[in-house]
Amino acid sequence: MNEIQVLDKGFVRLVEHMGGDQGVVQAARVSYAGTTKGDEKDKKLIAYLLKHQHLTPFEHALWKFHVKCPIFVARQWFRHRFAAYNEVSFRYTQTKDDFYFPATWRAQDLKNKQGSVSSPQLDHAALSKVFKASVDQSFKAYEALIAAGVAREMARMALPVNLYTEFYWTVNARSLMNFLALRADGHAQLEIQAYAEALSKSFKETAPWTYEAFLANVWKGSNARLDAEKEKACAASPA
Ligand SMILES: Cc1cc2nc3c(=O)[nH]c(=O)nc-3n(C[C@H](O)[C@H](O)[C@H](O)COP(=O)(O)OP(=O)(O)OC[C@H]3O[C@@H](n4cnc5c(N)ncnc54)[C@H](O)[C@@H]3O)c2cc1C
Numbered sequence: 157m158n159e160i161q162v163l164d165k166g167f168v169r170l171v172e173h174m175g176g177d178q179g180v181v182q183a184a185r186v187s188y189a190g191t192t193k194g195d196e197k198d199k200k201l202i203a204y205l206l207k208h209q210h211l212t213p214f215e216h217a218l219w220k221f222h223v224k225c226p227i228f229v230a231r232q233w234f235r236h237r238f239a240a241y242n243e244v245s246f247r248y249t250q251t252k253d254d255f256y257f258p259a260t261w262r263a264q265d266l267k268n269k270q271g272s273v274s275s276p277q278l279d280h281a282a283l284s285k286v287f288k289a290s291v292d293q294s295f296k297a298y299e300a301l302i303a304a305g306v307a308r309e310m311a312r313m314a315l316p317v318n319l320y321t322e323f324y325w326t327v328n329a330r331s332l333m334n335f336l337a338l339r340a341d342g343h344a345q346l347e348i349q350a351y352a353e354a355l356s357k358s359f360k361e362t363a364p365w366t367y368e369a370f371l372a373n374v375w376k377g378s379n380a381r382l383d384a385e386k387e388k389a390c391a392a393s394p395a
Pocket residue numbers: 235236237238239331334338339343344345
């Protein structure tokens with residue numbers, strides 16, 4: 157199984173995938189009852205389709221991922237409507253003491269209202285101590301409510317949004333590219349960027365031509381690794 161570790165305890169695991177580059181090619185060529193025309197032409201077709209916004213063939217390549225991420229990341233993730241989601245329920249199960257603790261703290265970005273910047277001035281050790289005490293207190297409250305007989309669906313109100321959750325996410329290439337364009341970009345929160353980066357690695361491995369065409373024709377974000385790969389993709393792009 158292809159599992160990529162993300163943040164302190166999270167992961168993205170590719171459960172299965174279908175179609176890949178050939179799934180896109182096959183769907184595009186059905187218009188004129190054709191199939192593959194060899195690697196060079198097929199790769200060129202994928203780049204052409206993306207460049208000219210013929211996007212429906214990309215709905216025939218699919219990935220099923222098992223994701224473990226903090227709840228505040230999942231909230232951003234679930235805004236991407238074109239995918240299938242099934243998530244663990246804390247009505248059915250009692251949660252473990254399983255929280256995300258950032259390695260460092262970022263300061264508020266004063267120019268970008270929703271952004272953050274790295275800040276050596278912050279007292280990271282002291283802030284982590286304050287945060288850990290708060291999380292421990294919340295988890296104790298949760299356990300006390302459960303012990304007193306409160307339903308799991310109510311006791312969970314005591315839990316903070318850095319609690320890890322897990323879900324299955326089935327997504328097609330069209331929607332995955334939209335996700336990556338928005339969430340691997342430097343404007344997205346750093347934590348979801350880390351997940352988008354992990355997804356991009358699975359995407360690259362399982363649909364390399366589509367990934368390359370995505371970088372060359374769609375990607376306009378800022379992300380050190382994707383930007384470097386885009387340069388290579390543009391040089392190699394047949395479009
Ligand atoms: C940096 C950043 C900051 C954000 N800040 C906020 C915020 O402050 N508040 C907030 O509420 N959200 C915020 N969002 C979430 C954002 O508005 C989107 O909900 C999220 O990124 C999902 O994108 P999407 O709609 O393109 O994806 P999907 O839901 O997967 O949709 C894919 C595409 O399908 C089409 N589509 C989907 N639904 C419709 C529809 N109803 N009508 C027409 N076309 C449709 C669109 O072309 C869309 O791009 C932010 C996102 C980012 C990346």
